[in-house]
Amino acid sequence: MKNNFLRCGVAGWCMEVIWTGFMNILNRDRKMTGNTSLLMFPIYGMAWVIKPIGNMLKERNFIIRGIVYTCGIFGVEYVTGSILKKNDMCPWDYSESKYNINGLIRLDYAPAWFGAGLIFEKILGINTKSSREKND
DSSP states (O other), X not given: OHHHHHHHHHXXXXXHHHHHHHHXXXXXXXXXXXXXXXXXXXXXXXXXXXXXXXXXXXXXXXXXXXXXXXXXXXXXXXXXXXXXXXXXXXXXXXXXXXXXETTTEEGGGHHHHHHHHHHXXXXXXXXXXXXXXXXX
């Protein structure tokens, strides 16, 4: 569990820096500056729970798995964001987004979380039906 937590935390940080860097292109920031917060490490680290969930779903289609991961990530983002917001520590605020819920989650980020969940699945070494078919 400890190694999976660390791997997910580091991977999440890296994905966030890359994501925010690319998103800054839309804001015409040619520097493509990416950023994250130290507070995000344990939040991304919690993605280790994808391993037991993924093992239960490994025979399912990647679309089903991705939807389950997306819902779980939205739930964790909402709960952790609520706790951090109450303590004036939340590093994100989606209030200006059209598809936000209480400024804590953005529904238009669902495709990104779908992909992130499947990336975490690979990082955690879940041997899914599709990966076994490629190896056969």
